[in-house]
Amino acid sequence: MAKTRKKTKVVVKKKTWVKIMSPDNRELGECHIEEPKNIIGRRVKVNLMNFLNDPKKRKYNVSFIVTNLEGTTAKTKIFGYETQPTSIKMAIRKNQDRVDDRYALKTKDATIIIKPLMITRRNVTNSVKTALRKACHAEFKKALSAISTEEMFKQLIIQRIQRETKKALAKVYPLKAVEIKKATIVLAKEEIGKKIPVKEAPVEEAVKAPVKEEAKAPVKEVKKEAVVEEKAKEEKKE
Numbered sequence: 001m002a003k004t005r006k007k008t009k010v011v012v013k014k015k016t017w018v019k020i021m022s023p024d025n026r027e028l029g030e031c032h033i034e035e036p037k038n039i040i041g042r043r044v045k046v047n048l049m050n051f052l053n054d055p056k057k058r059k060y061n062v063s064f065i066v067t068n069l070e071g072t073t074a075k076t077k078i079f080g081y082e083t084q085p086t087s088i089k090m091a092i093r094k095n096q097d098r099v100d101d102r103y104a105l106k107t108k109d110a111t112i113i114i115k116p117l118m119i120t121r122r123n124v125t126n127s128v129k130t131a132l133r134k135a136c137h138a139e140f141k142k143a144l145s146a147i148s149t150e151e152m153f154k155q156l157i158i159q160r161i162q163r164e165t166k167k168a169l170a171k172v173y174p175l176k177a178v179e180i181k182k183a184t185i186v187l188a189k190e191e192i193g194k195k196i197p198v199k200e201a202p203v204e205e206a207v208k209a210p211v212k213e214e215a216k217a218p219v220k221e222v223k224k225e226a227v228v229e230e231k232a233k234e235e236k237k238e
Contacts, residue, residue: 020044020066020074023150026051028064028076039074042066048157059087062157063184080184081156088117091177096120099129104186105141110149114140115181116165121174128173135172139165149185156180 013034020028020039028044028051044064048057063080092098099118104111118132143161144152155161166178 016072018069018072018074020064020076022051022064023075023077031074036069036072036074040066040069043079044076045080052157057157059084060157062153065187078150078153079187080182081153081180082182083117083179085181088179088181091179092119095123096176097123097129099132099136100181101133101136103137103140105144107144107152108146108148111186112144112149112152112183113186114144114183116140117179117181118169119176119179121176124173131172132169132175135169136165136178139168152183156183 015032015034016036018031018033018036018039020031022028028046031039031042033039042065044066045061046064048060048062049055051057051062061080061082061084062078063082064076065079066074066076068075088098097120099120100115101118102113102115104113106112116136118136120128120132140161143164147155152161162178162180166175169175169178
């Protein structure tokens with residue numbers, strides 16, 4: 001008789017559409033997901049031209065992270081801002097220099113990793129680049145320490161911080177432009193400036209090996225009879 005095969009039930013999980021909303025309740029998109037709670041922590045990158053309906057902002061992107069879920073609506077917060085690399089390459093002409101830098105600065109409520117870019121009008125020496133970096137760091141530190149993270153991103157989007165920094169750096173050297181390559185919030189899971197403790201391997205104590213004593217050459221025993229014979233021979237010679 002033919003063996004009967006057991007039939008297995010195929011469980012199909014239903015997926016639901018979840019709307020992703022910006023902090024000011026603008027729809028960023030939708031996500032088709034099995035369990036809506038798994039959307040928390042996901043990141044969404046949006047071009048500013050599409051987000052603000054402004055063609056002049058096409059070379060900038062903003063990033064959002066999902067922080068909360070209310071029914072089928074996911075709430076987000078902005079955590080990143082960047083300038084597209086292709087637009088930076090197009091902005092730098094012949095006989096112009098770019099001055100890059102990177103540092104961590106604190107706003108009123110968070111720590112920010114910021115990467116500024118300065119474009120000079122002419123080729124400059126290394127000493128001028130160093131002076132520009134120091135002045136730029138001081139300006140950003142002063143500006144960010146007085147505002148919140150949300151306000152910082154607003155000012156970056158409208159180019160206010162960039163304009164004020166460019167104006168302040170004109171005392172060091174007149175610049176063509178000041179851009180922000182990237183600015184991101186240090187998330188809770190990431191720790192800046194903290195070294196990961198490395199456990200050293202246990203050092204085994206060296207066991208002293210027993211020192212082998214050098215074998216002494218065997219001393220031949222001289223028989224008393226032979227000594228007596230030698231003395232007798234010497235006396236006869238005398």
